Amino acid sequence: SEGSVVLIGAGPGDPDLLTLRAVRALQEAEVIVHDKLVDPRVLDYARRDARRVYVGKSRASHTCSQAQINEILIAEARAGHRVARVKGGDPYVFGRGAEEIAALRDAGIRTEVVPGLTAALGCGAAAGIPLTHRDLASGVTILSGHGLKGEPALDWSALARLNHTLVIYMGLANLAFLSARLIEGGLSRATPAAIIENGTRPDQRIVAGTLSDLPALATARGLTGPALIMVGDVVALSDALPEAARKRLVPLRFAS
Amino acid sequence: SEGSVVLIGAGPGDPDLLTLRAVRALQEAEVIVHDKLVDPRVLDYARRDARRVYVGKSRASHTCSQAQINEILIAEARAGHRVARVKGGDPYVFGRGAEEIAALRDAGIRTEVVPGLTAALGCGAAAGIPLTHRDLASGVTILSGHGLKGEPALDWSALARLNHTLVIYMGLANLAFLSARLIEGGLSRATPAAIIENGTRPDQRIVAGTLSDLPALATARGLTGPALIMVGDVVALSDALPEAARKRLVPLRFAS
Incomplete structure (x- = not known):
């Protein structure tokens, strides 16, 4: 029979945040190809007899290169298997899903994309x-906190001018750099900002402060896990923050 | 017993894109408060004996004001009911969810937010x-295509400088305005752009062109439904477009 690959967005962590379609696609798959950012509880929805292929990929250690992952997906599909490629969050937001789909399409493999809750949404609700x-x-802007060669090259003043909530993925390692550039770009040092570590998971931690003091807070609290950074006045509305922290972060626009 | 309100993100339309937690919250609710953007098939997951309260709200006709909606939610919760407030997409992306949560919190009502797939994610996968x-x-920027008094006042040159995919919600009525301002702001007239009408639903339609000709295409095709506008080179990768359209939209960066 003809093989296929479905790219499944597994959401931010909490398996209850999987979509019905994602659960169904997981249950239909004969081969599960997954990486580090996928919560193990998500994979519990897979069939017991499904074969699992771990392709790694954390920021530090690339177990498989993207080319190798593409080769694995193509080979498994060509062998006639229904393959689920499971990715944290949404496959089309920093997931390199577009590259995998392009490689599969070039190889003539049937593909499907199942969207998932990207971390910004899950962490927004959870925090x-x-x-x-x-x-x-007036809007939300999602960006990556690391570039191809480490620190990202972004238009900091354009980002500062948007009046958007900025949501920064994979930015913890570069947080001091990001904070400094955004302030240089024009954001107030007092802009409320938060880090959500392990968002939506039982071990979720939230650290909130201002854009200027967030890097020191992150170091003091010893944050290391997958983390999302949110920058903007909306952070001060968080009902997950202690009252004292909220008061300190009162949105500038409401200050006298 | 104590009442409560759960804000549920119902996703972009396709009921298969509900999260497991959203389905559970729908099934637990005794009162369902919903508006126009929620697909009727989503409400099929509610209990049969749940009472439904329609509070309208399309762009043109506000059946209930936000203040009235808040009052309804507070009154139902104070009567001891478990209330589900169901919103299209995600409650925290252009859903005025923050305002409802603030009003409920001020009234001492227990609240919960269940995130949902915002339209950008659903439409990205579907298109x-x-x-x-x-x-x-290098990122994605989500904005609203209508302002408090009609046309939105945005920083067009900042948006143009981001090198992001721009996703515009509720922008169809102002499409000619948006297209002109973004081009004035610095985006190329030839930037690939698409409208996804009724995204993820059986009647989904995609119209793709360039930023400059999209308004005329929208008029010619008679688009009227809930629609999302996407602007950026990624639009040219759409596997939902006919080959000829894709060729015409080849990303500038790849052109000779």
Whole structure:
């Protein structure tokens, strides 16, 4: 029979945040190809007899190169298997899903993409931080906190001018750099900002402060896990923060 | 017993894109408060004996004001009911969810937010358009295409400078305005752009062209439904477009 590959967005961590379609696609797969960012509890929805292929990929250690992952997917599909390629978050947001789909399409493999909750959404709900707000953030901008060669080259002043909630993925290692560039770009040092570590998981931690003091807070709290950084006045609305922290972060626009 | 309100993100339309937690929350609710953007098939997951309260809200006709909606939610919860407030997409992305949560919290009502797939993710997968891409879009920026008084006041040159995929919600009525401002702001007239109408639903339609000709295409095709606008080189990768359209939209960066 003809093989196929479905790219499944596994969401931010909490398996309850899988979509119905993702669960169904997991249950239909004969081969599961997954990486580090996928919560093990998500894979519990797979069939017991499904073969699992771990292809690694954390920021530090690339177990498989992207080319190798593509080769594995193509080979498994050509062998006639229904393959589920499971990715954390959404396959089309920093997941290199587009590259995998392009490689598979070039190889003539049937593909499907099942969207998933990207971390910004899961962490927003879990941390009580709205991503937009009529008075505080006219939109949301999602960016990567690391570039191909380490620190990202971004248009900091354009980002500062948007009046958007900025959501930074994979930015913890470069947090001091990001904070400094955004302030140089024009954001107030007092802009509320938070780090959500292991968002939506039982070990979730939230550290909130201002854009200027967040790097020191992250170091003091010893954050190391997968983390999302949120920058913007909406952070001060978080109902997950202690009252004292919220008061300190009162949105500038509401200050006298 | 104590009442409560859960804000549920119902996703972009296709009920298969509900999360497991959203389905569970729907099934637990005694009162369902919903608006126009929620697909009727989503509400099929509610209990049969749940009471449904329609609070309207399309762009044109506000059946209930936000203040009235807040009052309904507070009154139902104070009557001891478990209330599900169901919103299209994600409650914290242009859903005014933050305002409802704030009103409920002020009233002492227990609340919970269940995140949902915002339309950008659902439409990206359904239209075969990746939101980020290592070569074509370093991030994704989500904005509203209508302002409090009609046309939105945005920083067009900042948006143009981001090199992000721009995803515009509720922008169809202002499409000619948006296209002109983004071009004035610095985006190429030839930037690939698409409209996804009724994204993820059986009646989904995709119209793709360039940033400059998209308004005329939208008029010619008679688009009227809930629609998402995507602007950026990634649109040219859509596997939902006919080959000829894709060729015409070849990303500038790859052109000779």
